[in-house]
Amino acid sequence: xxxxxxxxxxxxxxxxxxxxxxxxxxxxxxxxxxxxxxxxxxxxxxxxxxxxxxxxxxxxxxxxxxxxxxxxxxxxxxxxxxxxxxxxxxxxxxxxxxxxxxxxxxxxxxxxxxxxxxxxxxxxxxxxxxxxxxxxxxxxxxxxxxxxxxxxxxxxxxxxxxxxxxxxxxxxxxxxxxxxxxxxxxxxxxxxxxxxxx
Amino acid sequence: xxxxxxxxxxxxxxxxxxxxxxxxxxxxxxxxxxxxxxxxxxxxxxxxxxxxxxxxxxxxxxxxxxxxxxxxxxxxxxxxxxxxxxxxxxxxxxxxx
Numbered sequence: 353x354x355x356x357x358x359x360x361x362x363x364x365x366x367x368x369x370x371x372x373x374x375x376x377x378x379x380x381x382x383x384x385x386x387x388x389x390x391x392x393x394x395x396x397x398x399x400x401x402x403x404x405x406x407x408x409x410x411x412x413x414x415x416x417x418x419x420x421x422x423x424x425x426x427x428x429x430x431x432x433x434x435x436x437x438x439x440x441x442x443x444x445x446x447x448x449x450x451x452x453x454x455x456x457x458x459x460x461x462x463x464x465x466x467x468x469x470x471x472x473x474x475x476x477x478x479x480x481x482x483x484x485x486x487x488x489x490x491x492x493x494x495x496x497x498x499x500x501x502x503x504x505x506x507x508x509x510x511x512x513x514x515x516x517x518x519x520x521x522x523x524x525x526x527x528x529x530x531x532x533x534x535x536x537x538x539x540x541x542x543x544x545x546x547x548x549x550x
Numbered sequence: 551x552x553x554x555x556x557x558x559x560x561x562x563x564x565x566x567x568x569x570x571x572x573x574x575x576x577x578x579x580x581x582x583x584x585x586x587x588x589x590x591x592x593x594x595x596x597x598x599x600x601x602x603x604x605x606x607x608x609x610x611x612x613x614x615x616x617x618x619x620x621x622x623x624x625x626x627x628x629x630x631x632x633x634x635x636x637x638x639x640x641x642x643x644x645x646x647x
Binding site: 368 | 568616
């Protein structure tokens with residue numbers, strides 16, 4: 353498109369269609385955040401659980417949670433800022449994904465805070481998995497990526513089961529939930545992103 | 551029957567229509583994105599973006615990123631209305647032909 357010239361009505365529609373098709377990239381995600389948080393939560397859950405089971409209820413492994421979640425928070429923030437700078441276009445789907453993630457963050461904060469104060473860890477983790485599951489299912493819909501939605505459903509089911517599980521056996525439940533909901537879909541998303549970028 | 555002359559002259563231009571078509575689909579886009587997708591020269595695109603801004607159809611935000619100038623464009627509600635009206639008029643014109 354170098355200089356202005358008279359365009360016909362059909363050319364007008366063709367221009368519109370052509371430009372719209374160029375924006376229909378869908379929302380692409382490289383899976384980084386799913387893998388980051390998936391592995392951090394998986395490791396925290398297992399580091400907490402294993403010493404507890406092998407060393408007569410030793411809770412030293414519980415320190416993994418504040419340490420690993422803090423690392424996740426810092427890395428996520430840095431990554432988010434850098435990624436934001438690289439984006440040339442912000443789509444409505446991106447905005448939906450951000451808002452959904454924000455809602456999940458608020459949900460997690462509320463669940464942990466009030467869970468610690470008023471109930472047991474299995475109940476808290478059960479609700480956490482319900483929150484994870486909702487976020488994964490919605491993200492999967494926005495990204496049009498079915499494995500994330502399957503992971504979401506797995507989290508819902510495990511979350512419901514966790515309410516009936518005695519402490520500390522909710523920990524391997526949550527490890528499995530993030531494996532199915534974050535880690536496996538995260539690797540699949542990463543592979544899809546690489547394939548589309550090639 | 552609507553004639554061509556009734557189509558919005560601001561939108562009835564190859565590059566301006568292309569820019570509006572891109573912006574109607576996204577929340578906002580940088581100048582470099584618009585340039586890449588329209589394959590226009592920077593100078594020509596800049597002129598057309600200015601015309602759209604003067605018509606009130608887009609907002610243009612100038613800022614800096616890593617000390618480089620950054621221009622971000624987004625369609626206004628007036629721009630969305632004008633675009634939809636243009637498309638309706640176009641479709642009516644084509645169907646009646």
